[in-house]
Amino acid sequence: MSEPIPFLDLKTINLRSREKFHDALDRVLDSGYVLQGQETQRFEEEFAAYCELKHCVAVSNGLDALRLVLLAWEIGPGDEVIVPAHTFIATWLAVIQTGATPVPVDVDADTCNIAPGLIESAITARTRAIIPVHLYGQPADMSPVMEIAEKHGLLVLEDAAQAHGARYHGRRVGGLAHAAAFSFYPGKNLGALGDAGAVTTNDPSLAERVRTLANYGSKNKYHHELPGWNCRIDELQAAFLRIKLATLDEDNAHRGLLANGYTEQLQGLGLPSVKSGVESVWHLFVVRHPSRDVLLEKLKLAGIHCLVHYPVPPHFQPACRFLGYSTGTFPVSERLASEVLSLPMGPTLPVGDVGRIASVINTFVDELK
Numbered sequence: 443m444s445e446p447i448p449f450l451d452l453k454t455i456n457l458r459s460r461e462k463f464h465d466a467l468d469r470v471l472d473s474g475y476v477l478q479g480q481e482t483q484r485f486e487e488e489f490a491a492y493c494e495l496k497h498c499v500a501v502s503n504g505l506d507a508l509r510l511v512l513l514a515w516e517i518g519p520g521d522e523v524i525v526p527a528h529t530f531i532a533t534w535l536a537v538i539q540t541g542a543t544p545v546p547v548d549v550d551a552d553t554c555n556i557a558p559g560l561i562e563s564a565i566t567a568r569t570r571a572i573i574p575v576h577l578y579g580q581p582a583d584m585s586p587v588m589e590i591a592e593k594h595g596l597l598v599l600e601d602a603a604q605a606h607g608a609r610y611h612g613r614r615v616g617g618l619a620h621a622a623a624f625s626f627y628p629g630k631n632l633g634a635l636g637d638a639g640a641v642t643t644n645d646p647s648l649a650e651r652v653r654t655l656a657n658y659g660s661k662n663k664y665h666h667e668l669p670g671w672n673c674r675i676d677e678l679q680a681a682f683l684r685i686k687l688a689t690l691d692e693d694n695a696h697r698g699l700l701a702n703g704y705t706e707q708l709q710g711l712g713l714p715s716v717k718s719g720v721e722s723v724w725h726l727f728v729v730r731h732p733s734r735d736v737l738l739e740k741l742k743l744a745g746i747h748c749l750v751h752y753p754v755p756p757h758f759q760p761a762c763r764f765l766g767y768s769t770g771t772f773p774v775s776e777r778l779a780s781e782v783l784s785l786p787m788g789p790t791l792p793v794g795d796v797g798r799i800a801s802v803i804n805t806f807v808d809e810l811k
């Protein structure tokens with residue numbers, strides 16, 4: 443049998459920069475700062491420049507980044523925040539952890555992103571914000587979301603955890619709304635060697651408030667304005683991220699080549715659909731098939747490792763049962779959970795592997811006919 447194809451080869455991805463990571467460790471040791479030093483400041487400047495926006499506050503992880511923005515906006519008990527029904531559960535958890543209530547809206551069956559046409563009917567007198575997610579690397583349809591938000595006086599927080607570098611009508615994600623949250627979880631398009639995240643915004647007072655909240659509510663050591671948290675990034679992770687940021691565009695371009703290959707070669711199953719004017723960074727290449735679980739097993743037998751993002755919608759998770767949603771409430775999201783399959787994708791996956799993966803899938807689809 444031929445070599446197995448991993449879903450994401452993180453080891454190979456990171457070993458490309460082994461020497462540079464060692465140099466970064468030396469630089470951090472020599473600086474004498476392990477937190478809140480030059481590397482963090484530089485990374486924040488470089489990531490803000492990359493996203494073509496004004497402010498970046500690097501933090502501990504993506505979930506904290508989401509939560510810190512909501513807290514900085516003083517969203518809490520009694521408030522409602524609109525979220526997509528189909529997303530990684532962290533989008534919902536950030537809302538729950540502020541004491542506010544996540545109000546799900548079903549997604550568009552083609553893009554898997556929040557359906558703007560369904561948002562207004564979910565707005566109540568308690569609604570404070572909307573969190574569109576740029577799922578799988580494709581920016582959500584932000585123009586209608588921002589229009590609705592403006593009409594109803596709502597704040598908009600992009601969950602950009604899967605879309606570092608993606609563009610919506612020419613503009614990078616992270617600066618399309620009032621604020622954005624990024625994750626640098628190792629498997630993301632820009633991943634640290636551990637947990638990390640960031641908040642981006644063009645609003646200087648929000649950036650300052652998030653920075654304060656993430657540092658015990660303190661701007662000056664031992665003086666605390668707010669009852670804050672400790673959600674800081676390590677100097678080492680910031681240093682590692684600076685190294686990986688330098689090749690992010692190249693890495694994303696490689697993902698694009700793989701996505702084109704899949705799109706050209708796959709037949710007979712649901713393929714991702716990217717709207718015009720939108721540039722995906724292909725965090726995941728997600729296909730759909732009604733016999734997803736059988737296909738997943740076939741691929742596994744052929745040595746091709748795939749994953750499902752996500753097999754259980756947040757409203758069916760025990761963690762969210764208290765919200766009281768029953769089966770059938772978000773039909774598109776529920777159907778996606780049973781049909782989606784993420785194919786191998788990443789900056790070091792050889793373009794030649796796409797043919798082997800596609801032929802296993804095409805054979806499976808043909809045999810079902």
Ligand SMILES: *Cc1c(COP(=O)(O)O)cnc(C)c1O
Nearest residue numbers: 503504505530532533603625627
């Ligand atoms: C990864 C992810 C998060 C959470 O980020 P962490 O850094 O893992 O806390 C939030 N939202 C989405 C859509 C994600 O994919």
